[in-house]
Amino acid sequence: MSKAAAAMWQKEAEERDASDPLKEFRADFYLPNTGIYLDGNSLGLISRRAEKSLSDAVDAWRRLAVQGWEEGEPSWFYLAETLGEMLTALVGGNPGDLVVAGSTTVNLHQLLATFYRPKGQRRLIVADPLNFPSDLYALKSQLALHGQDESALRLVMPDEHGWIREEDVLKALGPEVALLLLPAVVFSSGQLLDMERITKSARSQGIAVGWDLSHSAGVVPHRLHEVDPDFAVFCTYKYLNGGPGAPAALYLSPRHRDRLPALWGWFGGDKERQFEMSPAFRPARGAGAFQIGSPHILSMAPLKGSLALLAEAGIDRVRAKSLALTGFVMALTDALLADQGVLVLTPREPKRRGGHVALRHPRAAELVPLLRRAGVVGDFRPPDIIRLCPSPLSTRFSDVLDAVLQLRAALTASSS
Ligand SMILES: Cc1ncc(COP(=O)(O)O)c(C=O)c1O
Structure with a gap:
């Protein structure tokens, strides 16, 4: 990926984070020390309120x-x-x-x-x-x-x-x-x-x-x-x-x-x-x-x-941010991971998708632990699915970008 492309995605993520109407809610959550957490569809994080x-x-x-x-x-x-x-x-x-x-x-x-x-x-x-x-x-x-x-x-x-x-x-x-x-x-x-x-x-x-x-x-x-x-x-x-x-x-x-x-x-x-x-x-x-x-x-x-x-936060605002985040995962996958053989399994139409994105890759089972070691928590579902869940109240667009960049790094390292 060129430096210009990386800078463009970085700018987009930062702009989206800055204009996020729910951004204050992130401070309510304890963010785990295991890294960027994209597994809230398995276990949601603890909030200070909870x-x-x-x-x-x-x-x-x-x-x-x-x-x-x-x-x-x-x-x-x-x-x-x-x-x-x-x-x-x-x-x-x-x-x-x-x-x-x-x-x-x-x-x-x-x-x-x-x-x-x-x-x-x-x-x-x-x-x-x-x-x-x-x-x-x-x-x-x-x-x-x-x-x-x-x-x-x-x-x-x-x-x-x-x-x-x-x-x-x-x-x-x-x-x-x-x-x-x-x-x-x-x-x-x-x-x-x-x-x-x-x-x-x-x-x-x-x-x-x-x-x-x-x-x-x-x-x-x-x-x-x-x-x-x-x-x-x-x-x-x-x-x-x-x-x-x-x-x-x-x-x-x-x-x-x-x-x-x-x-x-x-x-x-x-x-x-x-x-x-x-x-x-x-x-x-x-x-x-x-x-x-x-x-x-x-x-x-x-x-x-x-x-x-x-x-x-309001469920309609939560849904709007969730769709924006999952849409960002998909756009980044098309731009940065498709050439490495990663496919989006989740339907793209907003009314046909929930809160996580499923990506397919034949080596999904080895990529998920590699991602964890690089500080990104997603999960694997057999036979070839990587699930990434950007929980709307605790995830930033820049977290999504970092996660996708780490996945690209894991793919290119393991294929070289
Ligand atoms: C769709 C669905 N149904 C049922 C279950 C099982 O739930 P429980 O352990 O509360 O019985 C799960 C657990 O993740 C689930 O995702």
């Missing part, structure tokens, strides 16, 4: 002990619902439609157990093979629980680009399909699916619809109350910065507010009557009924701070 809400929870435990269930701020007893309400600013829905509980896979089991009811010829589940493996394991085990074998799982195969085509999803639907489960953003390619179109078509055919929003919640705005799937699940440790293993979220359509969950536990009960300790299960209304055991208060605590921070 650290404070975690230490407030520890302090409440110290000061209040058991009374923290009532007097903690917010009360521990209602923390799952309080955080669920905060999530509506990012993913839509109304208070009562969302709770924070369990893990993505556990919530998925609860919702599949409730909504997958094979009857007569309507017994198939439609999914895609690119969904996160844990989701596919949950689907297969739920099929087994109903005495169905894997032929009841109809997988929509990706096209020649490695993308899931919406037309192919629609073609896979029909009167023999009981349930559809898809990711809004595919974890490997970063492709964003048209949730509205798919949900509308499936629901009009009497198919129960669920979405996994793990790779989009907190970076792509969702309007669950408008799209109105039957349910959704998502983790909170990626773009929601809830911390490693933070509890997940579940959304239940208000159409099912009085639906009895398949799996019962005392935290799914009507809170006003929980301490009557009755042997009879009286469910809460809405998403709350789908919780099972006690909420993981300390693991949920950072979310209070991180969700407040995201709400302050």
Whole structure:
């Protein structure tokens, strides 16, 4: 690369950083000492706000002990619902439609157990093979629980680009399909699916619809109350910065507010009557009924701070910066990496991509550790994908440029 080209990209990155309306938010985050962090789609960084809400929870435990269930701020007893309400600013829905509980896979089991009811010829589940493996394991085990074998799982195969085509999803639907489960953003390619179109078509055919929003919640705005799937699940440790293993979220359509969950536990009960300790299960209304055991208060605590921070930044501004950053990754890849055989796998159209960019190279598996040694944290997904995720609140355009320059250096060093 010529010196003039390097200077031009440097200038562009600096100008974009200077005019970034969200630039002040970076100071809220602890930036890891491992280098430029482009792995927020695996684990989001800790913010000072999240650290404070975690230490407030520890302090409440110290000061209040058991009374923290009532007097903690917010009360521990209602923390799952309080955080669920905060999530509506990012993913839509109304208070009562969302709770924070369990893990993505556990919530998925609860919702599949409730909504997958094979009857007569309507017994198939439609999914895609690119969904996160844990989701596919949950689907297969739920099929087994109903005495169905894997032929009841109809997988929509990706096209020649490695993308899931919406037309192919629609073609896979029909009167023999009981349930559809898809990711809004595919974890490997970063492709964003048209949730509205798919949900509308499936629901009009009497198919129960669920979405996994793990790779989009907190970076792509969702309007669950408008799209109105039957349910959704998502983790909170990626773009929601809830911390490693933070509890997940579940959304239940208000159409099912009085639906009895398949799996019962005392935290799914009507809170006003929980301490009557009755042997009879009286469910809460809405998403709350789908919780099972006690909420993981300390693991949920950072979310209070991180969700407040995201709400302050505003999900539309977060998305606008995310698109600008991922667009910059793509432009730099075309200009500086394409001659080294690196291809962009993620769809380029803004409405078809999530918050990370997937690049393809036959030597991706060796390049990712080389990048880490050079101070750039991205990740590898088999067989040949390098994922780079510029989390909008903590990443600068100049970080993206440095990362791409390091990748170019790793490629040219390893090919010489
Ligand atoms: C799309 C998706 N679904 C499910 C999971 C699993 O989540 P959990 O470990 O909370 O069950 C992940 C984890 O990264 C994921 O990316």
